[in-house]
Amino acid sequence: MVELDGLPGEVLVRRGLEDLSQGRLSAEALTVSLASGRLRHCGLDLPPESVLPPDRELALYALLRERDEDDAYARYNALRRELDSFLAALDARGRRGGKTGSGAAAPAGLASS
Numbered sequence: 001m002v003e004l005d006g007l008p009g010e011v012l013v014r015r016g017l018e019d020l021s022q023g024r025l026s027a028e029a030l031t032v033s034l035a036s037g038r039l040r041h042c043g044l045d046l047p048p049e050s051v052l053p054p055d056r057e058l059a060l061y062a063l064l065r066e067r068d069e070d071d072a073y074a075r076y077n078a079l080r081r082e083l084d085s086f087l088a089a090l091d092a093r094g095r096r097g098g099k100t101g102s103g104a105a106a107p108a109g110l111a112s113s
Contacts, residue, residue: 009086030060031079
């Protein structure tokens with residue numbers, strides 16, 4: 001099992017994974033889906049790509065705009081940074097011999113699948 005405890009962004013990722021498992025496309029779920037390929041590679045269970053929105057970045061931004069037009073851009077960027085921090089920590093844990101991680105970090109700021 002993948003160990004998420006103590007990683008930055010753990011709450012965001014856990015909520016996103018739970019929402020995805022229930023078929024809910026919340027902001028957390030859409031954020032997590034941006035890195036679905038990397039997260040699957042690390043051993044996390046995500047729905048198949050075919051059930052995820054084709055353009056997840058736009059879907060996330062649209063959802064954030066529906067909630068609060070004034071802060072959508074800032075919130076979108078904050079979610080992306082939190083996801084990037086999570087992915088970097090997950091990879092670092094894997095390199096140190098933890099229970100997960102792809103073993104090789106993607107370039108900074110790339111949370112795509």
